[in-house]
Amino acid sequence: MDRFPTPARPAARPTHRPDTLRAGAAALGAVCLLVAGTLTAQAHAQPAPAADSTTVTPAGDYFTAKLTGTASFKSGSVTAKCTVSSSVPTSPPGTDDQNRIPAAPGNHNDAGPVSSPINAPTFSSCSTGIPGVSATITTSGSWAVSMQNGSPSTGTMTIPTGGVVVKTSGLANCTITAAPTGSAQVDGAWTNGAPSTLAFANASVPISVTGGFGCPTSATSSTFTATYQVTDVTAPGSSVTVTG
Template structure:
């Protein structure tokens, strides 16, 4: 059983529903997290043979290239006693063979540009013995997709404030890197502008992708998410 400690980030979300409870049962507490190796840089890119898909209404944008880069915090910042370890990411890139991404609408393509104008992109990695997770946060208006061709539309992700998506963190093996998996599909708030053929009534989009995370400081090592529990003093 994990030692008793505060629920960290989770407490901010569920605390309002706990009423006057003085303490949550130990099984509900968030484990600590250590991300390693401390200080190592990494690249996240699509798992080989997969694509990133962005679905707005009946329109699907498919890109065969997507990724970003980051760095594990230096010690001791790479360990959190009761929650996730967070760090900044570069804005994600999206393309198809280096160019615009195709859509399922004839003679229509999409160009996606990401930015950090209104804040950082971040990743929060949370250890859990039942399955660790990663939560990526996109800053306000951090992704803008322009659809051109038979339709001319602009789709802005997170138009009114930062938006976060979460997926399983799949540990690497001796031959494969770890994966941050959004393949089940995650919902993102959007705003669509454009002509009559644009889905201007859509307020959410579904994003799906799986990213392999590769240690670029030392190719012989892997980025890991492990238990960061701090033992109480004796």
């Protein structure tokens, strides 16, 4: 008796799981990148924290800033050091608002520094420490200082364009100009006391240098180091203080 022929088995369907897995992984990666990008954008969009409130007292009083120790400007291989420097109110005090703490309520800022215009500090009794090379420092323009309460409190001095010029003469004839293309801000540390002090430690200042042999003509920045005692000249028994 004839047997029925065995039906042929249908061909197995090709599987595409590896492709499917790869596609899924790619989609998951895209989602992760999208989420990461969104989180990064949100992080960048967060506003910067507000500065601390600042109050400078006594409101409306005039002050002087006088160097204690030595002030130094280091520009490449040339360092000028001065033992006398100060910024004082216009004489007689009351002539203008130079070196004056703003009157209330201007002596307080809810979120930021309190600023005062100052007369350009003078520098004298300067030297380089190099035999045969002398130094002089001249200043000009509209200067300012701003005090910011914090931990620590700070004082920022604004040097106007070309506001400091250091000239050396003798074996090296150089001209070093601070803030040559625009005003520059120099940050220092403020300490309340009797007297209070404003200290600059290797603060960077942009410069340009011209001159011949021995001049650091490739230097583009200088460091400034000095400590000033800040005293009240309106009420000598009072201390200039920076608080919140």
